[in-house]
Amino acid sequence: xxxxxxxxxxxxxxxxxxxxxxxxxxxxxxxxxxxxxxxxxxxxxxxxxxxxxxxxxxxxxxxxxxxxxxxxxxxxxxxxxxxxxxxxxxxxxxxxxxxxxxxxxxxxxxxxxxxxxxxxxxxxxxxxxxxxxxxxxxxxxxxxxxxxxxxxxxxxxxxxxxxxxxxxxxxxxxxxxxxxxx
Numbered sequence: 001x002x003x004x005x006x007x008x009x010x011x012x013x014x015x016x017x018x019x020x021x022x023x024x025x026x027x028x029x030x031x032x033x034x035x036x037x038x039x040x041x042x043x044x045x046x047x048x049x050x051x052x053x054x055x056x057x058x059x060x061x062x063x064x065x066x067x068x069x070x071x072x073x074x075x076x077x078x079x080x081x082x083x084x085x086x087x088x089x090x091x092x093x094x095x096x097x098x099x100x101x102x103x104x105x106x107x108x109x110x111x112x113x114x115x116x117x118x119x120x121x122x123x124x125x126x127x128x129x130x131x132x133x134x135x136x137x138x139x140x141x142x143x144x145x146x147x148x149x150x151x152x153x154x155x156x157x158x159x160x161x162x163x164x165x166x167x168x169x170x171x172x173x174x175x176x177x178x179x180x181x182x
Contacts, residue, residue, distance in 0.1 A: 001024070001125070001126050001127070001164045001165065002117070002121055002126075002127045002128075002129070002159075002162060002163045002164050002165075003017075003020060003126075003127070003128045003129065003163060003164065003165040003166070003167065004129050004131065004156070004159050004160050004163040004165070004166045004167070005017040005020070005128065005129065005130050005131070005167050005169060006130075006131050006132070006133050006156060006166070006167070006168050006169070007132070007133055007168055007169035007170065008132065008133050008136055008137075008170075009132065011133075011169045011170055011171065011172070012169045012171070012172035012173075013130055013132075013169040014082060014083075014130055015172075016167065016169050016172075016174050017080060017082065017128050017129075017130045018053070018056055018058075018080065020128055020167075021056075021058075021078045021080045021126070021128045022056050022057075022078075024077065024078045024125075024126040024128070025077035025078055025125065025126065026077070027076060027077030027078070027125075028059065028074065028075075028076040028077060028078075029056070029057055029058045029059065029076060029077070029078045029079075029080065030058065030059050030060075030061055030072060030076045030078070030079045030080070030124070031053050031058040031059065031060045031061070031079075031080045031082065032061050032062075032063050032067075032070070032079060032080065032081045032082070032120075033046070033060055033061070033062050033063070033082065034062075034063060034064055034081070034082065034083055034084075034086040034087040034090065035064075035082075035083065035086045036064050036086070036090065036095055058080065059076075063087075064086075064087075064090045064095055065087070065090050065091055065094075065095065065101065066101065066116070067081075067087060067113060067115075067116025067117070067119065067120070068112060068113075068115040068116040068118075068119045069116075069119075070116065070119065070120070071123075072123045072124070075123060075124060075125075076123075076124050076125075077124065077125050077126060078124065078125065078126045078127075078128065079120050079123070079124040079126070079127050079128070080128045080129075080130070081117075081120065081127065081128070081129045081130065082129075082130040083130045083131060083132065084113070084129060084130065084131035084132070084152065084155060084156065084159070085131055085132040085134065085152055087113060087116075088109065088110075088113065088148065088151050088152045088155055089148060091103065091104045091109050091112065091113065092104060092106065092109055092147070092148055092151060093148075106147050106150065106151050109151045109155070110151055110154035110155040110158055111158075113155050114155065114158045114159060114162070117129065117159060117162065118162075121162075129159060129163075131152070131155075131156050131159070132152070133168070134149050134152055134153075135149065135153065160177075160178075163178075165178065166178050
């Protein structure tokens with residue numbers, strides 16, 4: 001089963017996704033973290049979230065780019081991928097590190113990321129994906145930001161078509177958009 005959880009910043013989508021992942025089985029749980037620790041504040045936030053996830057028995061695997069190449073050591077019962085928006089950003093703009101692999105262009109990024117989702121679906125019984133709704137705030141952005149929003153929107157749309165369940169979380173309230181379509 002693949003579930004896509006979407007919501008705005010601070011909507012409660014992450015907590016909902018974690019609770020859903022926990023409810024899906026007592027086997028091994030993998031949390032795929034896509035947020036690169038850019039600075040001290042970011043590192044502290046990541047560390048705080050890791051401790052919270054450990055209580056829910058998640059093992060963290062960091063994957064900032066090239067999700068389609070990620071191989072998990074053993075088959076977990078649940079994989080939680082958080083967050084699609086970081087992954088899209090990393091693929092489009094890179095990690096700004098020496099030796100970083102070339103970034104993806106806007107025409108191939110969504111398809112490449114969906115290949116990564118298919119890769120994960122093959123390796124687990126349940127996949128829960130968290131993503132952001134970046135279309136409900138404003139519309140005056142730089143061309144680069146609009147490109148990012150377009151790719152994230154395409155990725156969300158392609159993922160939603162694959163998903164067995166799509167849930168939008170608004171103010172902590174989950175609203176099921178579809179269930180059992182695939």
